[in-house]
Amino acid sequence: MIVITERCVGCAICMLVCPAEAIRVEGKAEVNIEKCESCKKCLIYCPINAVSWVE
């Protein structure tokens, strides 16, 4: 499962690259787990390592 950590500053790059439009950002990113396809693109694109994957 994708988890957004406290480090998130809200730059929204994850939202821009998410193919499922599962991310909403207002100050911090929030993932809609129902919509998330677990492609991990947000994790790879996050410039400050604020996204992690938890089994």
Added chain:
Amino acid sequence: MRVAVIGAGLGGLLTAALLSEKGYEVEVFEKLPFFGGRFTNFNYKGYEITTGALHMIPHGSKGPLAKLLKKAGAKIEIVDSKPNGTALYRGEEIVVNRKSFPLKSRLMFGFYYLKNLFREVKLSEVESRLDDFSAKFLRAFLGWSLSVTPSQVTFSEVYPIYEATYEFGGPGIPVGGCKSVINALIEVIKSNDCKLERNTVRAIRKENFGLSVHFYRRESKKFEVVISDIGPIETCRLTELKLPELSESRGIKYSIALEEPLIDHTSVMFTLETRRICGINQVTNADPNLGKKHFLMAHQPMITSNVKFEIAEGLRDLKEILKGYKYELLAIQSFSDGWPVNRAKIGCDCKNETSIKGLYLVGDGAKGDDIEVDGIALGVERVVKKIEKEVVL
């Protein structure tokens, strides 16, 4: 002569392109799966939304960045703003030029220029002596271009921007947005047989022959020169350099899709009577391909450290400005800490040279005397000149 560029942001790529044109053997290393850092864009719902910057070059086609892009052979078209800027004041949009400011305030500005030669003058002091329009314009201009308020900066820090605006003129928008600048630079680098590689650097070490760069995913490599475009803090982490005292600037950017146009020109409309929002530009006026419909970018500085509160204030402003318009909020992006508006607030920029021989800093933590990407270009120009002078091919 081998040069490593760490970080493929605008500063890194511009340096790489210029040096590769001169025949240096340049390799660029980027940890992220995209190039351009905070100066590129992604298509989102039919709009070219940036990773940080505004689709804007502060001094347009005659400024420092445009000059260096030309020198590097990067083919970019920049649409210069006409007029230089406007101001939304008391419900009316006014074209801003010298004469928009009352004579008394212009004289006051001159008075503070002289005063600043003898002692440090906070801009808030100047602000308090100006007429309402001029004071509000100053506040909006600083918030839009530097993400700071008048109390955070001094006269001497901001004066070079005034001079640069006088010399080079107002802003411009690159056709294709920030990304077109990045792509043009990459093309130059590749055409000179230099490489761009996705890799994360874990250390830079001083050696007898020059510098060695250590990676996570492959063996280390030797270089005579290393250019760091990852900011002063990260650079210190990779080396044994001492961390400089730094303060960054923080801001919030709103991307908005509009049915009917709000602005009828290609420049910035500074918003003077707002809580937070300092300016808006309708970038599709310069390049219709930047959005499906009309595309607005609005910007505000962060006054408090409460991001949620700052966004709520900004949204209240936008609601008032866009009253009667049909619009969709595409993205709210806040920039701070690891991904700030400016790694170094104006006046705090680090030197381009470091105490390690052969290691240079570029990017927005090491700008020259100008704002945003034009400041980055001045820093890059300094580094390239230095390398050419000191290091023979």
